[in-house]
Structures are given as C-alpha cells and as structure tokens.
Amino acid sequence: MRPSDRTIRDELRREAAKVPIPDDMWKNISSRLDQDAARRERRWQWLVRGAQWRPAMVLAVAAGFFWFALIPNLPPMDNMPGNTGTTPTSQASPNRGSQQTYGPRITRPAEDEPQPTTQTASATATATAPVKPYLHFPTVPQ
C-alpha cells in the first residue's frame, strides 16, 4: 500500500496537467504595479506640497508659543529700558502710575477709580456685581 516515488510523481504530473494556466496573470500584476507607482507618486506629491506649507505651520506654532508662553514672562513694558512713560501706549494705560502691566494688555476694569456713591437700588446691584474675568495678563508686585 505504500505509494512508490514513481506513482506519486506520475500522479502529481497528471493532476498538474489538468489545469490550464491563466493568461491574464501578468495583466493583473502589471495593473497592481501601476497602482503601486501611482500611490508612490501621490505620496511624493504630498511630501512636495507639504514642504511648502509645513514651514508656515511651524512658524504659526512658534508664534503661538511666543504669544502665550513668552510674552507674560517679559518685564513690564513701563520698565523697559528707554521707556520714559510718555509713549502713547503708556499714556493710554488706565492704571498708569499705580500698577505695572505687561505690554499687550487688552482691557481691564479700573480698580482704583472711585465708585459712585449715590445710586438707585438697581444701579447699586449692577455696580456690586462680580467683575467678569476679562482677558488680562498677571501683574507683578512691585
């Protein structure tokens, strides 16, 4: 019952001869290779396009970092060397002379302005309402 080598060989050859070899294999392989080449081309173009906008993106991120992390740690603008306090920015500051602020101060309620003393009940309630958190940078105690 043990099959001889020759029997195995003949049987394999007979079975292999039964099936015809498809003739469209190279067509399929070629189209897949074309797809590979197109994919490589698209990736290369993406890299080339990225080379144009990527530095701009890096610059934008750096600017954001500079604005939010570096500016608050700068010395007060009024104490900057050469600042005599007569610049338009310094004059326009509502807290000039009482508090040092940082350069890009946007707005802030004047804390040292006198509060009105004679008001109606509704006006008093409005005046004593909690101050909304305006965008401002922290102050440095002198």
Add this chain to the structure above:
Amino acid sequence: MVAELEPVTYGHDEEILLIQRCQAGDRLAFEEIFSMYRDDVFRFSYLVVRDGSLAQDVVQEAFLKVFRSIEKFQFRSSFKSWLYRVAVNEAITILRRRKVKEDLEPMPDVSRERTAGYAQRDWQPEEAAMESEERAVLRWAIGQLDPVHRSVVVLKYFHEFSDTEIGAVIGCPPGTVKSRLHRARELLRNTMARKMGRPDLVALSYARLSNNPV
C-alpha cells in the same frame, strides 16, 4: 597567503542580468522573469492549494511581493529558492485565511463542494471506478496532507528539487527535509490504508509515525 573568498552568487548570468534590471526598475525585465517562472510556480501553487483560482492568487501575490522587494535581493541565495519560498508562504497564508473564513461562514454543502477543490473533496466512488483505485486514493491522500508536507512532496516529486534546495525553500536543513519527506510518505500510506480498509497497515503506519515525530 590566503586568497580572499569572493561572495558566492547563484543563478545564471542571464537571470542575474534580468534581476539587476529589475532592481533598476525595468518593468520589461519583470515581465521576462515572470514568463520564465510563471508556469512552474503556478503548477506548484495549484498542487499545494488544489484550486485554480486560489493558485492564481498565490502566483500573483508571490510575484508582487518579489517585485516589490527585489531591491533587497543580494544574490546570496538562489532567486528560484527565494521565489518558491515566497510562494509557499503565500499558499499557506491563503489556505489558512480560507480555513478561517470557512469556519466563520459555513457554506452550503453544494457550494462548498464546488469551491473547496480537491483538498476538501470527499471520497467519490465513481471516480475510483473510472481510474485505478490506488491512484485515486493517492490523489485524495495527497490532498489530506497539511500544506507544509504537501509542499515538500510537490517540490521533491514534481519539481525534483534536491533536499538542499527544498531546505532553502522551506527554511530548514536537509536532514529535516528528509525526515519531513519520510513523515509525508507515512502519512500518505496511513491515509490510503484507512481509506482502503487495511487496519493492519494503519497500525503499522501509526507505529512508524510515532517513531519519527517531525
């Protein structure tokens, strides 16, 4: 003075030139190499997976993998061995994927019989009546082998590779190839004996297989 050993390169000069052209991205050289090996690799794949459409998938995927990574080929082994190795791995992967798919989605009996091919085909008595009984049983038994042993049998008996070449394809030393061939023959003998109702030969095969656990 000791002479410097040059690196051993395999393959004919023409084949080496074709591979070098492939490495330079020459599509015509790809096509020539494909034409050289297409028939052999397809027949090998068909005998391993036992299905025409699956064999076509194996050939296409194997050649694509070879072409995509041919730049890394350094002529330290035979190109043919490398190609067959990729084909064997691809055939095993496809058979495993098909088995998982069949386990997950059991097909109706009719379509299963039509699509599964010889590997899963049941015993057909009318076929045995038409052909020699032993040959028909042998063909069925070859289909029952696992893909690795089937690959070894096909490479040995159909392609007539040496044990060293089979070892290069399968990735094992020639001694392991010999023991795998022995085990494959015993499995064939065992399966055929069971199918033909010879319990004495089945017991003998089991005894031999237990002595050669490869």
